[in-house]
Amino acid sequence: MKYTLRQLEVFLAVAHFDNITRAADSLSMSQSAASGALRDLEDQFDIRLFDRVGKRLKINELGRLLRPRAEALLERAQSLELEMAQHQAVGQLKIGATMTIGNYLAVGLIARYINEQPKAKLDLKVANTSAIVAQVVNFDLDIGLIEGEIQHPDLEVIPWRRDELVVFCAPDNPMARKPQLSDTDLQAVRWILREQGSGTRQTFDWALHGLLPNLNVLLELEHSEAIKRAVAEGLGIGCLSRIALQESFDLKTLVPLKVAGRDFSRQLYLVINRHKYRSAGIERWIELCHKI
Template identity: 50%
Template sequence: MHITLRQLEVFAEVLKSGSTTQASVMLALSQSAVSAALSDLEAQLGVQLFDRVGKRLVVNEHGRLLYPKALAILEQSLEIEKMFQQDNGALRVFASSTIGNYLLPAMIARYRRDYPSIPFELHVGNTQDVVTAVAEFSVDLGFIEGPCHHPDLVTQPWLEDELVVFCAPDNPLAQQILTVPMLAEAPWILRERGLGTREILDHQLLAQLPHFKLVMELGNSEAIKHAVRHGIGISCLSRRVIADQLAAGSLVALQLDQPHLVRTLYLVHHRQKHLSNVLQRFLEYCQPAK
């Protein structure tokens, strides 16, 4: 059985107007098209919905049973139409930890102030989790801390992010310009291997320190900040992650005789993903507040 919305619409209009002629005028269809749609519906249901009294159509018990359900279906289809005409739709976003915990919340808050009724999901994980979710269409967009070479994904640069080596304010290193040998002798507290921040740090700085002192690996930035603040060692995180602590003086950025550590953050979506108006509108908010 393949009942169509058009057939239900014709049935409802014939019932209201009492004839196929008047229904054809209201629906801007030919009378033959209205009669055909009504006949097809009755054939699929295996019953007559109207009694034919001369040239008049009088709704019978079958038609009266169908009418409220047909109206409900037509109203729901109209709601769906209106919903997408207004560019509504749920958004599902997956971000790696630094982006999801420290960059996106302010951007999402600005978006939600303007579009409070749009359902929104934010998931936070590591870069590989993000790539897998986007590749499997489990989410609409991904934000990651390094380049992605998955053949099914489109990867585009999003933001530049500075990495900062930092320590506790009473650490003697805070008063010096650090050379590579001095960095190699310092105790380091780092993110776990395989995470975006760690990969960039390994490539840009730690590759110059083959024998550096790793005293601890921790799974999240908050734990690292607390460990550094208590004098266990030095570390390196995004400036955005430690901005509040730098401003308060509870952490201090170290001066290096090296170029600034800068990485690119990326936006990813599936190559076959349709970027709806809702999605593109959200991306307009995905910039740091000025």
């Protein structure tokens, strides 16, 4: 075999950082050793995987073509190493979750996973849908749990569970006395909403198509709890997942509102890079997700 796994590690690290020094640091190597490994890999096959732009190395077309296959090969090798060392066969996972899922569902899943695999190490990254998708595409995350609809040639999108958004307000808001809200009502109130790029905002925009230019959006916030607090303080009405609102509804600190003729239902998804090797840990995580 003309290449080594270490050379592939260097190739993938440089592809991630676009910089040989940062790639070497991430692998606990000297810069000269990393440069030598990359040079040997390219010279053995008489190829170039990066374009040199000053001190930066920018992955080229051939590098982009080989990257997912190198990533999959390295994943398989690492999984085999773990199993041969008789460590946790399920392995380590880097999980990404959108805000609602990360704050209200992911912790329970992590607890179940760790109860099964006490030695397992899980990293959880919570961000909006666009950020999680970008990191799954770039192999920075093993799997993502998202709220928004997405299409990408490198992603496998797996339907997970149903959810719905609920329009809500403070108990003393005049809208709370209405049996249902009309389109006129929706245009008359002030809105506290999630930011653009979030799955929740995407579903909201779809549900209120035709009204968006006439809505009075007072605030756009990244966190559901901040939106709930602003609505409870009387700044306006909001729209969030029922998952995030159920406790507040039970305590009657917030109240749900019925909206005429608008569909706020949605699908939650699991996303994984099509080129990524599905380790035992990834497969078990998907199984646990489908059990809740």
